[in-house]
Amino acid sequence: xxxxxxxxxxxxxxxxxxxxxxxxxxxxxxxxxxxxxxxxxxxxxxxxxxxxxxxxxxxxxxxxxxxxxxxxxxxxxxxxxxxxxxxxxxxxxxxxxxxxxxxxxxxxxxxxxxxxxxxxxxxxxxxxxxxxxxxxxxxxxxxxxxxxxxxxxxxxxxxxxxxxxxxxxxxxxxxxxxxxxxxxxxxxxxxxxxxxxxxxxxxxxxxxxxxxxxxxxxxxxxxxxxxxxxxxxxxxxxxxxxxxxxxxxxxxxxxxxxxxxxxxxxxxxxxxxxxxxxxxxxxxxxxxxxxxxxxxxxxxxxxxxxxxxxxxxxxxxxxxxxxxxxxxxxxxxxxxxxxxxxxxxxxxxxxxxxxxxxxxxxxxxxxxxxxxxxxxxxxxxxxxxxxxxxxxxxxxxxxxxxxxxxxxxxxxxxxxxxx
Ligand SMILES: CCCCC/C=C/C(=O)SCCNC(=O)CCNC(=O)[C@H](O)C(C)(C)COP(=O)(O)OP(=O)(O)OC[C@H]1O[C@@H](n2cnc3c(N)ncnc32)[C@H](O)[C@@H]1OP(=O)(O)O
Numbered sequence: 001x002x003x004x005x006x007x008x009x010x011x012x013x014x015x016x017x018x019x020x021x022x023x024x025x026x027x028x029x030x031x032x033x034x035x036x037x038x039x040x041x042x043x044x045x046x047x048x049x050x051x052x053x054x055x056x057x058x059x060x061x062x063x064x065x066x067x068x069x070x071x072x073x074x075x076x077x078x079x080x081x082x083x084x085x086x087x088x089x090x091x092x093x094x095x096x097x098x099x100x101x102x103x104x105x106x107x108x109x110x111x112x113x114x115x116x117x118x119x120x121x122x123x124x125x126x127x128x129x130x131x132x133x134x135x136x137x138x139x140x141x142x143x144x145x146x147x148x149x150x151x152x153x154x155x156x157x158x159x160x161x162x163x164x165x166x167x168x169x170x171x172x173x174x175x176x177x178x179x180x181x182x183x184x185x186x187x188x189x190x191x192x193x194x195x196x197x198x199x200x201x202x203x204x205x206x207x208x209x210x211x212x213x214x215x216x217x218x219x220x221x222x223x224x225x226x227x228x229x230x231x232x233x234x235x236x237x238x239x240x241x242x243x244x245x246x247x248x249x250x251x252x253x254x255x256x257x258x259x260x261x262x263x264x265x266x267x268x269x270x271x272x273x274x275x276x277x278x279x280x281x282x283x284x285x286x287x288x289x290x291x292x293x294x295x296x297x298x299x300x301x302x303x304x305x306x307x308x309x310x311x312x313x314x315x316x317x318x319x320x321x322x323x324x325x326x327x328x329x330x331x332x333x334x335x336x337x338x339x340x341x342x343x344x345x346x347x348x349x350x351x352x353x354x355x356x357x358x359x360x361x362x363x364x365x366x367x368x369x370x371x372x373x374x375x376x377x378x379x380x381x382x383x384x385x386x387x388x389x390x391x392x393x394x395x396x397x398x399x400x401x402x403x404x405x406x407x408x409x410x411x412x413x414x415x416x417x418x419x
Pocket of ligand 1: 184185186188189223225227245246296297302412
């Protein structure tokens, strides 16, 4: 090492050479950590794990208690991660079976995991302990048989992560792909979908992958907020629903602001509403030349979200941002690229091949360096983004209660009936 350094710095004073030599040695030591084999993805239950120690009351039901205990042991032996949704169900049933109805205080909105666990348990209401125990046993028995039959088939690397109903989540070649999966509804985002995307991002932020990609299944990237989210609400529920919607929106956008790894949008087709505005929170946006970018907020009596009221004027200037966000001008992929919203446009016929080839190459880059560089670029404006997000959510909460908004949504929903 000293020889190499010596050749590099011939003519420098000996103290400087010694210092440089020490520096290079420590850099090489640091790098050797980066090249250690990456831990395998075998931590099946992470923070949603069903408690391992059981303190069952001796008065619990005889045979059912035995089944319950054996089911709990089976859970620990499962080879395949059953996915967050199933883990939440297991957690909720376990709590209900052992402690009865949820009576603990609701965790704060930013405490995502504990809130999801609390919601799952609370949703069981007054389900009797015995029924919860039986449901737990049934659920585990289904999981054990499906894990037995699938264990020989799929290699670990490209396992689809189960438990999502509105998404398909896969991890392969250092890339975690989150695919919106409601193609017949143009991937319109339901409340469940927002929640699943948040859980998927949380999981992706902690897995071994280098890059996370969001894309859509079918012809659309996403048609934005599912307008039926606003239906089936009785008049006395409207305000509470708007309040909850604003919290959901703020949490959802917050996950993108805080996402720690390189985040890529593979925009496979048209994008509408919130699926356009959040794009500025991604590090790369690759679009098919078939994609369009449309934010018809005013037409819906609504206002911008996804931090676009701050990011779009900054990106494209106030005039171009106004055309999109105030007047609902729809951009082609080429126009969105010219405005800096899209990184690169690919012909639709080669979109998938070109994008995935590119991303596979990027995913081989040193992942810690990618992550740190992303954070250096993003950290400058995080506070501003969170403040914008909170303000946009608050304003939308009011907008959702307006006649303008309600009429626009009724128009959309009655459109089909008129056809
Ligand atoms: C809590 C967080 C709130 C965040 C705030 C977010 C705001 C936004 O995202 S605003 C943007 C809202 N989105 C829209 O305004 C788009 C509404 N949809 C449409 O205009 C059209 O459906 C289309 C242009 C996206 C596609 O038109 P077309 O090709 O004619 O296809 P269909 O309309 O027949 O759609 C097929 C099927 O999908 C349903 N659908 C599509 N998008 C939505 C949607 N956003 N909400 C609800 N449903 C949607 C559509 O109704 C059709 O269903 P069926 O009639 O049952 O086949």
